[in-house]
Amino acid sequence: xxxxKAKMFQxxxxxxxxxxxxxLKNHMRMHSGECYECETCGKSFPMKYCLIVHERIHSGEKxxxxxxxxxxxxxxxxxxxxxxxxxxxRPFSCKHCGKCFxxxxxxxxxxxxxxxxxPFSCDICGKGFSANSHLRRHVxxxxxxxPFxxxxCGKAFSQGCTLSLHMRKxxxxxPFSCDxxxxxxPSNTILRKHMRRHDVKKQFxxxxxxxYFILQCLLKIHVxxxxxxxPFxxxxxxxxFIGNSQLLRHMKSHTxxxxxxxxxxxxxxxxxxxxxxxxxxxxx
Numbered sequence: 001x002x003x004x005k006a007k008m009f010q011x012x013x014x015x016x017x018x019x020x021x022x023x024l025k026n027h028m029r030m031h032s033g034e035c036y037e038c039e040t041c042g043k044s045f046p047m048k049y050c051l052i053v054h055e056r057i058h059s060g061e062k063x064x065x066x067x068x069x070x071x072x073x074x075x076x077x078x079x080x081x082x083x084x085x086x087x088x089x090r091p092f093s094c095k096h097c098g099k100c101f102x103x104x105x106x107x108x109x110x111x112x113x114x115x116x117x118x119p120f121s122c123d124i125c126g127k128g129f130s131a132n133s134h135l136r137r138h139v140x141x142x143x144x145x146x147p148f149x150x151x152x153c154g155k156a157f158s159q160g161c162t163l164s165l166h167m168r169k170x171x172x173x174x175p176f177s178c179d180x181x182x183x184x185x186p187s188n189t190i191l192r193k194h195m196r197r198h199d200v201k202k203q204f205x206x207x208x209x210x211x212y213f214i215l216q217c218l219l220k221i222h223v224x225x226x227x228x229x230x231p232f233x234x235x236x237x238x239x240x241f242i243g244n245s246q247l248l249r250h251m252k253s254h255t256x257x258x259x260x261x262x263x264x265x266x267x268x269x270x271x272x273x274x275x276x277x278x279x280x281x282x283x284x
Contacts, residue, residue: 009021009023009024010024011024011027011028015120015132016132017131017132019104019105019108026046026047027046028046036048036050036051037051038051038054038055038058040055040058041058053074053075056074057074061074062074064076064078064079065079066079066082066083066086068083068086069086069175071173071175081102081103082175084102085102085175085176085188086175089102090102092104092106092107093107094107094110094111094114096111096114097114109130109131109134112130112131113130117130118130120132120134120135121135122135122138122139122142124139124142125142137158137159140158140159141158145158146158148160148162148163149163150163150166150167150170152167152170152261153170153259153260153261155259165186165187168186168187169186169259169260169272170261170263173186174186176188176190176191177191178191178194178195178198180195180198181198193214193215194214196214196215197214204216204218204219205219206219206222206223206226208223208226209226221242221243224242224243225242229242230242232244232246232247233247234247234250234251234254236251236254237254249271252270252271253270257270258270260272260274260275261275262275262278262279262282264279264282265282
């Protein structure tokens, strides 16, 4: 069924959206029972190729490797998208603002910012979303579901992308590099924040002490060191903090959570900075 509002082909049975009619047809096999089932976990797929790619999750096989950084992928399409992080290629351009994207699906969702379309609504609170995936992610804030679990430390996440970013803490992978100074980062978001350090015009200055910050939110937190404001309170001991990140760090003192593990001796740490200092005792 064509969804004129969403500009996508939509499944009448479950509401999932697809950019092409052929993809919708493949998806419909899931409902009709004409699908391929994984013998390991029982998950079903509309095409045999999708099952083959999925089975590599269980086997750990990643036959498609990036020649630049050596990272492996279970599917060739994943490799093609990954290579764009090195080349900077963004072949999908928005006709409204010129912003470019690595994937056509990302462009489609972005276009709805200009049109104001939010065809997917939450049944619980009524909030609208531009993509079905955004709605599913939002629903987890109501249910508390965290289906993405780290195989190394067991920590669970509500989003797959958050798990992928978390995994880089264990692997040390930093695929995003600064063209100006060469420093590498685990995510493109962190790289963009770093890039502002090279652009003085985009820095924010404190009116009290003159200190510069690359983000306005960081300046806002810093100003609280002058005003004494501590709006983030610990529910356990009522201690106040100037920022949410400081509160989250503090909470580990109550929970005993130590998610950062030394790959050499298996010792656990509450904070990544403590792990980094510890690793130096092995390397000298």
